[in-house]
Amino acid sequence: MGQFPCNNLALDVLQSVFGYESFRTQQAEIIEDVIEGHDCFVLMPTGGGKSLCYQIPALIRSGTTIVVSPLIALMQDQVSALKAYGIRAEYYNSSLDPDSEHQVMRQLHMGELDLLYVSPERLLQPNFLNQLQSLPIGLFAIDEAHCISSWGHNFRPEYSQMGALRDLFPQVPFIALTATADHATRQDILDKLHLHQPKVHVSSFDRPNIRYHVKVKQQPFKQLEQFLEDYANECGIIYALSRKKVDEVAEKLKEQGFKAKAYHAGLPSQVRENVHQQFLRDEIDIVVATVAFGMGIDKSNVRFVVHYDLPKSIEGYYQETGRAGRDGLPSEALLLFSMQDVVTAKFFVEQVPDEEQRRIESFKLSSMVNFAEAQNCRRNVLLNYFGEPSHKPCGNCDVCLNPPTLFDGKVAAQKALSCVYRLNQSFGAKHIIDVLRGMDNERIRDLNHTEVSTYGIGKEYSAHEWNSILRQLIHLGYLFQDIQNYSVLKLTERSGDLLKGKVELDLAFPKKETKGKASRSSSGKKSSKDSLLDKDLELFEELRVLRKEIADSEDIPAYQVFGDATLVEMAQQRPQDDAGLLKITGIGQVKLERFGFEFLNCLRENQSL
Numbered sequence: 001m002g003q004f005p006c007n008n009l010a011l012d013v014l015q016s017v018f019g020y021e022s023f024r025t026q027q028a029e030i031i032e033d034v035i036e037g038h039d040c041f042v043l044m045p046t047g048g049g050k051s052l053c054y055q056i057p058a059l060i061r062s063g064t065t066i067v068v069s070p071l072i073a074l075m076q077d078q079v080s081a082l083k084a085y086g087i088r089a090e091y092y093n094s095s096l097d098p099d100s101e102h103q104v105m106r107q108l109h110m111g112e113l114d115l116l117y118v119s120p121e122r123l124l125q126p127n128f129l130n131q132l133q134s135l136p137i138g139l140f141a142i143d144e145a146h147c148i149s150s151w152g153h154n155f156r157p158e159y160s161q162m163g164a165l166r167d168l169f170p171q172v173p174f175i176a177l178t179a180t181a182d183h184a185t186r187q188d189i190l191d192k193l194h195l196h197q198p199k200v201h202v203s204s205f206d207r208p209n210i211r212y213h214v215k216v217k218q219q220p221f222k223q224l225e226q227f228l229e230d231y232a233n234e235c236g237i238i239y240a241l242s243r244k245k246v247d248e249v250a251e252k253l254k255e256q257g258f259k260a261k262a263y264h265a266g267l268p269s270q271v272r273e274n275v276h277q278q279f280l281r282d283e284i285d286i287v288v289a290t291v292a293f294g295m296g297i298d299k300s301n302v303r304f305v306v307h308y309d310l311p312k313s314i315e316g317y318y319q320e321t322g323r324a325g326r327d328g329l330p331s332e333a334l335l336l337f338s339m340q341d342v343v344t345a346k347f348f349v350e351q352v353p354d355e356e357q358r359r360i361e362s363f364k365l366s367s368m369v370n371f372a373e374a375q376n377c378r379r380n381v382l383l384n385y386f387g388e389p390s391h392k393p394c395g396n397c398d399v400c401l402n403p404p405t406l407f408d409g410k411v412a413a414q415k416a417l418s419c420v421y422r423l424n425q426s427f428g429a430k431h432i433i434d435v436l437r438g439m440d441n442e443r444i445r446d447l448n449h450t451e452v453s454t455y456g457i458g459k460e461y462s463a464h465e466w467n468s469i470l471r472q473l474i475h476l477g478y479l480f481q482d483i484q485n486y487s488v489l490k491l492t493e494r495s496g497d498l499l500k501g502k503v504e505l506d507l508a509f510p511k512k513e514t515k516g517k518a519s520r521s522s523s524g525k526k527s528s529k530d531s532l533l534d535k536d537l538e539l540f541e542e543l544r545v546l547r548k549e550i551a552d553s554e555d556i557p558a559y560q561v562f563g564d565a566t567l568v569e570m571a572q573q574r575p576q577d578d579a580g581l582l583k584i585t586g587i588g589q590v591k592l593e594r595f596g597f598e599f600l601n602c603l604r605e606n607q608s609l
Contacts, residue, residue, distance in 0.1 A: 010035065010056050017059065017085055019588035024049045030175075030201050031056050034139065037173045039198040041145075041190055045205050046179040046322025051078065051298075054141035054175050058115050059087065063138030064108060067117045070144050070156055073276055075117040077298050077557075082115065084560045086590030091117040109135065120158045129168065137172050140165065142193065145176035146315070149188035166194040179322060180315045183387055205318070205386045209325045210333055212378040212397040214371075216467070216510065217338040220308060221252055227306065227334055228258065228286075235279070236304035238288045239311070239320055241344075249308060250288040260286035263293040280557035282548065291316065300327040300563040306334045310341035312349075313364035314371055314385050327565040337372045339429055339471060343487045373471055375404050375508040409507030410498070412461065412469055413478065417495050419454035420479065425490040429481075432489060433458075433466040468510035476505075532571060539606050540571040546602050550595060561595055562586055574603055 010031045014020050023031075027049055033040050034057040044050045058065035069075045075091040082089040090104045090113055107113050109131075122128060142148075148159040166174055176193055178185075190198060215223055224238070240246045243264040250262035261275045261284050278284045280299055287293060291311075305324045311317040317335070325331030345365050352358040367385055374381045379394035393400045419436050420427075434441065435449050438456025449455060458466060470489070473479040478498055480490045497503050532540055544558075544567060551558040562570075566586035575581045581596050582589075 010060065013056050013059050014052070015588070017087070017588045017590065018052065018056075019582070019584070019586045019591060021583075021585065026201050026203050027052060030199075033199045033201075034173060034175055035060055039173055039195040040175040041186070041195065041198045041200045042175060042177045042203075043181055043186065043201070044177070044179065044203040045207055046319060047207065047326035047328070048179070048203055050143075050177045050179065053177065054139060055082070055087070055115065057139055061138035063136035064111070064113045065115045065139040065141060066123070066132070066137060067115055067141045067143055068120055068123055068162065069117050070120065070147050070159070072119065073273075074143075075119070077280065079115075079117055080556055081298055081560050084556060084591065084594075085588060086594075087115065088113050089115040089117070092122055093117075093119040094122070105131075111136070120156070120162070123165070124158070124161055129165075133168065137169060140169065140172055140174045142174065142176040144178060145189050145193070146178040146181045146185055148192050149181070149185045160192065163192050163194040166196075170196075180319045180386075182315065182385070185315075205383055205388050206379065206390075207322060207325065208394070208396060209328055210321060210331050210396075211401075212321070212333050212335075212382075214335045214337065214374075214378065214398060216464075217336045217341070218464070220336050221249065223336060224249070224306060224308070225256065227304075231304055233285060234303040235282065235299065235301050236286050236306065237293070237302060237320075237323060238286060238306040238308055239291060239293075240288065240308040241290065242309075243290060245308065246288050246290055253286060253288065258286055259284045260288055263287050263289040265290065280559075281551065282558050291320065298326065298559075299323075299557065300559045300565070301329075302326065302331070303329075304332045304334065306336070308336055310335070310337040310345060310372060311368055312345060312361065314367050314382065315364070317368060317371070318382060318386075327563045329565055329568075335372060339467065339481075342369055343481065346481075375399065375472075404508035406506045406508055408505075409469065409472075410501070410503070410505045412458070412507065413473055413498055413505055414501070415454065415458050416466070416469060416473060417478065417491060417499050419452075419458075420489050420491060421499075422452045422454045423449065426488055428487045429467065429470050429489060432470065433463050436466060437461070437463065465510055469507060472507050532568060536571040539574070539603075540567055542602055542606055543567045543570055543599065546598060550598060562591070562599075570599065570603065574607065576600070576604060576607070 010028065011023070014023060026044070030040055030042055030053045034054065040053075042050060042053055044053075054065060054067065067078075069078070072091075072093050072095050075093060076095075079089045079091050090107060092101070092104050096104065104116070108116055142162055147156040148162055174193065174195055176189055176195065176198075178189070181189065186202075190200075217223070238249060240249055243266045246262045246264050250260050253260035261278065263272055263275045275284070275287060276293075279287050302324045305321045307317065307320070311320065321333035324333060346362075349358060349361045349365055352361055371378065371381045371385070377393045377400050378397040380390045380392075383390040395401070415436060416432070419432050423432065423435065431443070434444060435452065435455055436458030438459055440450075444450060461469065470479065474481055474489075477492055477494050479495070480492050482488050482490055498505065547558050547561045547567065551561050554561070563586055566584055569584050573580070573584060575584060577600070578592060578596060581587050581592055581600065587596070
């Protein structure tokens with residue numbers, strides 16, 4: 001039995017323990033289903049409140065809830081956060097020494113745990129399973145459930161045995177949770193987990209507080225610097241595909257005075273752990289990382305996520321960008337991409353030996369490219385991909401905030417297709433553009449391409465503009481980029497009608513690159529501080545300093561004391577007693593008892609601000 005009486009309503013637990021006034025969309029329905037003993041499948045966006053869907057039932061149902069989690073760092077973060085709420089939680093994985101393992105198992109057998117987080121490898125050990133079968137288990141929660149599916153973007157073979165677990169505990173309810181899964185992945189999860197007549201709950205994928213922004217790479221580090229100008233002392237994650245690039249970008253940022261560090265699998269485990277903890281505790285602002293970093297991180301005040309390279313799938317991109325703005329405050333996702341990114345990604349897809357898996361990955365990459373090259377609302381592209389049709393412009397992405405200017409692109413397209421044809425479909429984009437623009441360089445002279453009829457017929461467009469035109473023609477199916485043949489451009493079946501003038505074609509002018517502040521000045525507030533009046537901002541900073549002092553003394557991350565959203569509300573409402581503090585979002589009874597006295601002192605001392 002959890003430490004809360006079984007007759008307490010889920011809402012009472014939400015308010016008294018977690019400090020939230022009301023449930024978000026679908027949370028109450030899911031929690032009710034789980035408490036009643038139904039199997040559930042939950043698809044809810046990052047930051048949407050998935051964890052509460054099993055944590056609250058864990059405090060109401062009898063027995064211990066077992067949470068299957070794929071990453072050690074994720075377990076440690078979640079257990080630490082739960083303990084801050086006064087909840088009895090532990091984890092059981094390979095990071096524990098024998099004495100710690102024994103202590104956790106003793107607590108489990110004595111019924112002293114509400115939740116136990118376990119890695120799939122440990123969970124499926126025969127001895128551990130035998131022990132669980134002799135204990136009162138209240139619930140199994142399979143977190144990051146997309147890992148079970150080969151259609152998913154983070155397939156993990158050790159998850160494939162989770163179906164057997166369901167058969168071993170026929171009387172215990174199961175809940176499978178994920179933040180990102182297309183239709184095929186959802187069905188695969190349901191099939192492989194052997195869920196019993198599951199209640200399926202699919203929430204909206206929309207994260208309206210995240211602004212999506214895509215830029216074509218020109219000078220990527222300079223573009224990154226411009227973007228970061230507006231994010232001084234704010235927390236963010238920068239993703240790059242290779243370890244080498246991660247190291248290079250992190251080093252350059254440090255040289256420019258940013259508190260940034262690298263994170264990838266090639267670093268010693270202790271170094272990675274230190275970086276992880278420093279980021280959680282606000283000792284560094286920026287982590288530059290491969291996708292090995294971040295799964296399930298609950299850090300609430302990540303204000304931006306930058307993809308320095310094109311991700312391999314929309315699922316991966318969506319999950320990674322979702323690490324920004326978990327507190328619901330305005331945040332930004334910037335993606336930098338180039339044609340070379342696409343070529344490189346396609347090359348790796350072609351190396352996948354299994355034909356079916358290669359087909360899956362090729363489809364996912366194509367969908368990601370479609371998103372990057374979209375000339376309509378990016379949020380709609382994401383939502384449509386996940387089966388949530390949306391056609392209304394969101395007003396909070398770069399396309400909506402700065403719509404592309406369309407022009408009659410038929411003649412430009414005919415020039416490009418003609419040049420590809422005249423060069424015998426044997427050259428890549430850069431050389432095609434050089435010929436169109438009439439460039440005088442050694443390669444063009446050596447190949448005698450100054451003599452072809454299309455030489456110099458495209459001088460009206462810059463190289464940047466021709467790059468955009470060629471990308472759009474590839475995207476629209478009028479050109480094909482042959483990645484198995486040095487990425488040469490070739491005509492397609494659709495090219496003929498366009499060359500003959502039978503097709504009308506509107507293309508988008510590439511957007512002019514603008515500096516960070518100017519490009520975002522019209523796009524609304526970007527950080528927690530922007531929602532505060534000047535008179536409240538000073539108090540917010542005082543509260544933030546106090547939070548850091550308490551977090552350091554308690555040896556926990558600052559956001560596990562209170563999140564930014566809680567401090568913003570505190571600075572605005574200025575409560576003067578316990579009852580007032582309890583009305584602030586994110587403050588429950590346990591946190592009031594632990595931290596309330598010091599925060600009330602600060603609020604009273606600064607009452608005149």
